[in-house]
Amino acid sequence: MTSQQRQQAAQRLRGNLGTFDIVFTVLAYNAPLTIIIGLIPVIIGMGNGLGAPLTYLAAGGLMLLFAVGFTTMARHVPNAGAYYAYITAGLGRSLGLGSAFMAILAYTFMLIGAYLYVGVTFSTISLSFVGLGKLPWWQWSLAFAVIVAVLGHFRISLSAKVLSLALVCEVIITFVWEAAVLQDGGAKSLSMSWLTPEVMTSGSIGLAVLFGVTCFAGFEATAVFREEARNPEVTVPRATYISIIAMTVIFASATFCFILGWGPEAALDKSINDPSNAGMAVIEMYLGNVGVSIVHTLVCSSIFACVLAIHNILARYIYSLSVDGVLFKSLSVVHPAHESPYRASGLVAVITILSLIAAIYSGVEPYAGYASLIGIAGYTLLILQILTTVAVIVFFIKTRNSVSNMKTKVAPALALIGLSATAWLATENIGLLTGSESVAHILLAFLFGSLLFGCVYAIRLKRSAPQVYKAIGRQNI
Template sequence: MSTLIDSKEGAALPEFATPSGENRPATLSGQLGMLEIVFTVLAYNAPLTVFTGMGVMLTLGNGLGAPVTYLIAGALILIFSVGFTAMSKHVPNAGAFYAYITAGIGRPLGLGSALMAMLAYGFMMTGVYLYAGIVYASLVKHLFNAEPLLWWGYSLILLAAVGVFGYLRITFSARVLTLALICEVLIVFVWQIAVAAAKGAAVVSPSWLTPSAVTSGSVGLALLFGVTCFAGFEATAVFREEARDPEVTVPRATYCAILVMAILFSSASYFLICAFGPQTVLERAAADPSQISLNAIGLYLGKAGLEAVNALLCSSVFACLLALHNILSRYIYCLGLDGTFPRTLATVHERHGSPHRASVVVTGLMLLILIGVIKSGFEPFGAFAILTGVGGYCLLLLLILTSLSVLVFFVRDMKGQNLWRTRVAPIVSFFLLSFVGWLATKNMEVLTGNVQVAQALISVVFGTLLIGVLYARYLKRARPEIYRAIGRQVI
């Protein structure tokens, strides 16, 4: 069995150490294909939701340069994914950030990053539940001119539905996500075709997309918004154990997901500008950034198209919640499998092949958190902006740590990989992502909408990272067999 050097201890250890005298539960397995994983990742990124929020990029970002910004952000994430996918074959488990950071820069920080990642996904999931309640309440009121439930009633119904899907086999969830995402992507492209047909070649030509347009406004904020739109692509590694041929499927799914998102976001923002014209779109976005995309849909697809988008927006947030639920439950499963969480949480359902106990835990925790938020009286949309903003910020920090981890991992042993994959790409992605992280820290108020609350939540997140590091140090002294298994489970 190959060995790794734990960067914190400097000793050669088994790559996937098993606690002595303990039997591991059955691990996950499955037959997820590339497209199923890609659609799961796209569901997490909720492309229709990104499209309906593009008014923010136009007003706070670099305006007419948005299409180029999305392509640049996609290129940055692609550079990161070079080292990410190169390392994936050497860390064959469902831990993603947790496993990568552990293998590269040590068990204490690896365990701390796992807890921080879980908290970040939890923040985002809670925020999306609040947003989903608003979206579903709005759709029901629009369709039936009635309000049978308050917004939080729909959030709780969605929680129950997501809990059921999360309990079942992942391939079942993947089919649901695939159907929802195909409809989302199709309607965005149908709208783009409608704009091109109505405006003609002369109007949709890129004559307005000049270098001065790309560098206008706040390029830094634009790049920040662009990169956060791609957060979640790392979920391709989370489903590694359930992939049909992980060494082939995971890299292909990663690159495919990033390319699809880059093309979709860039083309959608381009046609949004063409739909109104360069000058008019900036004026309308400044007047009401939250409605400009929906107005463009209604203008070119009519009332039927607008109602279809409203309905698909509901399926989009449901798909996003289901993807987040599946990711979070697999983090809990990994920690249970390694022994840092109770091993019962790593139990795999005999029939469904899912981490069903971890899934139930996620559902239970979300129920308690939602009840707390409802009773607290927080305004749901404002809380959504803060929670998802902080979650996205934390995932960005984890990308930075992972870039560093990939570099350190291959510095010790290139494992037959070339210089581009093991040195150049990780170094470039580390410095570029660090720059974006600095921008995020500097513009926290813009990212979250409330800098004081955001700073308090980020303190909780970094506190969680510290707790994970201290817990790992405790395990090193008190339970060394579990400490050795952190992030390196036998599969």
């Protein structure tokens, strides 16, 4: 082995993540309990009403179609760059690098938005038992940013344990509440007469599908952690499918029980007129004050697990680009003891804290800022899924292989149709998605500007640094 090969091997991440370690990271990223309490009433009230459970099933089916091509591509492009690597392999290095910068900015927006939501949630907690009372939102956000920075410095298995514990508790309390609703018979018996095919297309089906698909964003993390996975050829595809199926079951069953718990008419009324309190109120109806207290605690742990998961994903994107030489090589150094991308993680922590300080001094209203950043980041990840699907189709058209057309062309083509329709609906409703048309346009300018910058930068690298250009997309490391 040459000295260069030894150096490259030393830069590789290592780990022993199992299927469920990765699954828990993905599910923690999506913060299921937060979605159940905060988003289900929105989908019912602003979307297609009582057809919301079917919307989640349809969104889950679309994600499974996407996953067919995504996991098939993973076997032929065994790199940890996920969308970045796949778009490069299928559509070229220029668009691949542009998509990587776009993904990094999207995850940064999502991380900052999540920290703003941390502040909103925890600022209601009184610390009178230690003589402090309630703290302002920004103190909570900065404190959690420091804690996540510390965890991100260590081996990924430590973060995985934290995420697993938080997620298991979330899922248990969710199913306990659902069991209580079903055992009690709901508000008006367990009749399903209201769940008809017609309700699927009632109200605003466009917004419903848009919000539903957004809830599944981020499962590319299954491929981002490839280098740290145990037997990735098996672990990554298995974790991808389990994650999507688990999210579909959790979201669809919770929406169904939300409607049963209130009763169809009351569920519509509460979702339209009081969406911010409807989720917690129906939990209190069946689990009482003790259950609500537990849920409040788990919502806090859910949000913490979410920011930790996003931090780890973003750090590994930066690590991948630095290994390729696109970013500073010093960011690709792996910690000798913890085997973590600690410098990339440290950079994410610095960016996070500086962004929060900028938000504090600019007087950003935290909840409005959260809604705008999360909305536009979800939209961007949807665009990246479309590019990835096109890349899968093009890659397998150009590459001879023995994989069936169903996996390489038919399923990706169906996914492309569904994702494109969803993106069109998202574009038509971009103001509702972010809370402000003007803010949406500014954020979109940054995101598509990052795509263009990456494409131009790749062209420049082709002339000035051909070896770095060849490595784009984790193609030659």
